[in-house]
Amino acid sequence: MILSRTSQYAIQALIYVTTRPRGEPVLNREIAEHLGVPAAYLAKIMQTLCRSHLLDSFRGRLGGFCLHENAEKTDLMQILLLTEGAGFTDTCLLGLKVCSDETACPMHSRWKPIKEKVVLLLKEQTLEKLALAVQSGKYRITDLPHAAMNPP
Amino acid sequence: MILSRTSQYAIQALIYVTTRPRGEPVLNREIAEHLGVPAAYLAKIMQTLCRSHLLDSFRGRLGGFCLHENAEKTDLMQILLLTEGAGFTDTCLLGLKVCSDETACPMHSRWKPIKEKVVLLLKEQTLEKLALAVQSGKYRITDLPHAAMNPP
DNA sequence: TTGATTCAGGACATGCTCATCCTTTACAAA
DNA sequence: TTTGTAAAGGATGAGCATGTCCTGAATCAA
Numbered sequence: 001m002i003l004s005r006t007s008q009y010a011i012q013a014l015i016y017v018t019t020r021p022r023g024e025p026v027l028n029r030e031i032a033e034h035l036g037v038p039a040a041y042l043a044k045i046m047q048t049l050c051r052s053h054l055l056d057s058f059r060g061r062l063g064g065f066c067l068h069e070n071a072e073k074t075d076l077m078q079i080l081l082l083t084e085g086a087g088f089t090d091t092c093l094l095g096l097k098v099c100s101d102e103t104a105c106p107m108h109s110r111w112k113p114i115k116e117k118v119v120l121l122l123k124e125q126t127l128e129k130l131a132l133a134v135q136s137g138k139y140r141i142t143d144l145p146h147a148a149m150n151p152p
Numbered sequence: 153m154i155l156s157r158t159s160q161y162a163i164q165a166l167i168y169v170t171t172r173p174r175g176e177p178v179l180n181r182e183i184a185e186h187l188g189v190p191a192a193y194l195a196k197i198m199q200t201l202c203r204s205h206l207l208d209s210f211r212g213r214l215g216g217f218c219l220h221e222n223a224e225k226t227d228l229m230q231i232l233l234l235t236e237g238a239g240f241t242d243t244c245l246l247g248l249k250v251c252s253d254e255t256a257c258p259m260h261s262r263w264k265p266i267k268e269k270v271v272l273l274l275k276e277q278t279l280e281k282l283a284l285a286v287q288s289g290k291y292r293i294t295d296l297p298h299a300a301m302n303p304p
Numbered sequence: 305t306t307g308a309t310t311c312a313g314g315a316c317a318t319g320c321t322c323a324t325c326c327t328t329t330a331c332a333a334a
Numbered sequence: 335t336t337t338g339t340a341a342a343g344g345a346t347g348a349g350c351a352t353g354t355c356c357t358g359a360a361t362c363a364a
Contacts, residue, residue, distance in 0.1 A: 002154065002240075002243055003245065003247070004321075004322090005247065005321080005322065006321080006322080008245075008246050008247035009247075011246055012246055012247075015258070025340095027340075027341095028340080028341075029340085038322085038323055038324075040323065040324055040325075041322065041323050041324080043341070043342085044322095044323090044342095044343090046341085047341080047342065047343080050341090050342095057340090057341060057342085058330090058331080058340080058341080059329075059330040059331055059339085059340055059341045059342080060329095060330055060331025060332055060333095060338085060339060060340055060341080061331065061332045061333065061338070061339050061340075062331080062332065062333095062339090062340090063330085063331070063332090063339070063340045063341065064340075064341085065341090088154075091154055093155065093160075094160050094163060094164055094293060095155070095157065095160035095161075095164075096292070096293075096294075096295055097295050097296070098295065098296050103292065103296065104291055104292075105291060105292065105293060106167070106277075106281075106282045106285035106286055106291040106293070107277065107282075108291070110273055110277075111273070114266065114269055114270060114273065117266055117269070118266060121262055121263070121266065125258075125259065125262075129258075130258045130259075133258035134258055139256055139257055139258040139260070140248075140255065140256075140257065141246060141248075141257060141258070142248075143248055143249050143250065144249070144250050144255065156351070156352090157351080157352065158351075158352080177310095179310075180310080180311075181310090190352085190353055190354080192353065192354055192355075193352065193353050193354080195311075195312085195313095196312095196313090196353090198311085199311080199312065199313080202311090202312095209310090209311060209312085210310080210311080210360090210361080211309085211310050211311045211312080211359075211360045211361055211362095212308090212309060212310055212311080212359095212360055212361025212362055213308070213309050213310075213361065213362045213363070214309090214310090214361080214362070215309070215310045215311065215360085215361070215362090216310075216311085217311090
């Protein structure tokens with residue numbers, strides 16, 4: 001299961017915003033620098049997240065992005081439906097256009113329960129839970145600094 | 153989990169060749185027509201499968217592709233390591249370059265067991281088993297004909 | 305030897321994702 | 335009102351996966 005960079009950036013950015021104090025807009029530049037992702041590209045993603053009402057945006061001085069009302073209850077499945085498109089979880093492993101219980105590829109019966117586990121997992125992980133995990137210090141949403149990745 | 157078209161075509165073609173009588177070369181054109189995939193593109197994929205010794209190729213009249221000695225014991229994991237590249241199963245859901253038991257993203261601990269299930273599944277599915285499933289008539293590796301997909 | 309057939313392989317075209325750049329619009333403080 | 339700041343949005347480009355085309359090399363039959 002490999003998500004598009006767009007989805008990965010979206011999830012990372014949303015978690016980061018959720019870790020920040022509610023009501024204080026967070027700058028796109030700050031998010032991009034913190035995550036180590038291209039700011040101009042992230043800006044486009046933030047735009048679509050605003051249009052999907054997961055974020056609110058404010059222009060000008062004191063501007064930035066805030067989590068929309070109750071958006072911390074959003075789960076990963078909802079986010080991925082936006083960024084990957086509907087039906088991203090009911091794809092056939094072999095790429096068949098129609099692969100269902102009635103007429104299937106030879107992997108279908110074993111692949112389906114795994115997909116179901118994935119969907120359950122994505123649905124139970126909310127921004128709130130993920131942000132808490134990051135705030136605990138045990139987990140991270142950014143790459144390690146270069147020094148830690150290339151020890152001398 | 154979405155595989156590249158290249159991987160999907162490779163798996164489909166290998167299963168198809170496995171369903172055919174051993175020792176009788178199968179034409180690239182025949183495979184492409186049967187699977188409904190572009191012949192020129194498939195030819196490139198068949199080439200790499202030959203270089204990986206999953207197939208043998210023969211030119212000229214009576215030419216075509218045969219399954220290499222014992223290649224019917226090949227499992228999907230081995231095929232995907234060739235087509236998707238090594239390490240395609242140990243990627244982080246959020247895209248982190250380093251995400252291990254020691255230092256991880258907040259999804260790691262729940263994502264890892266799912267990845268392990270996927271790997272086990274891919275390793276137990278051999279071309280032989282998949283070809284038998286297709287030959288039984290219960291499963292298919294090609295798209296339904298248009299009529300069946302767009303009923304009147 | 306010639307011709308037909310089939311794979312090998314390079315060059316090229318296309319489409320999508322990822323990414324950048326620049327101008328416009330909105331907003332707040334001075 | 336002016337100035338600085340930040341998001342909105344359009345245009346454009348880079349890179350890779352996908353797909354096409356054409357020529358060459360191998361093989362077999364006539």
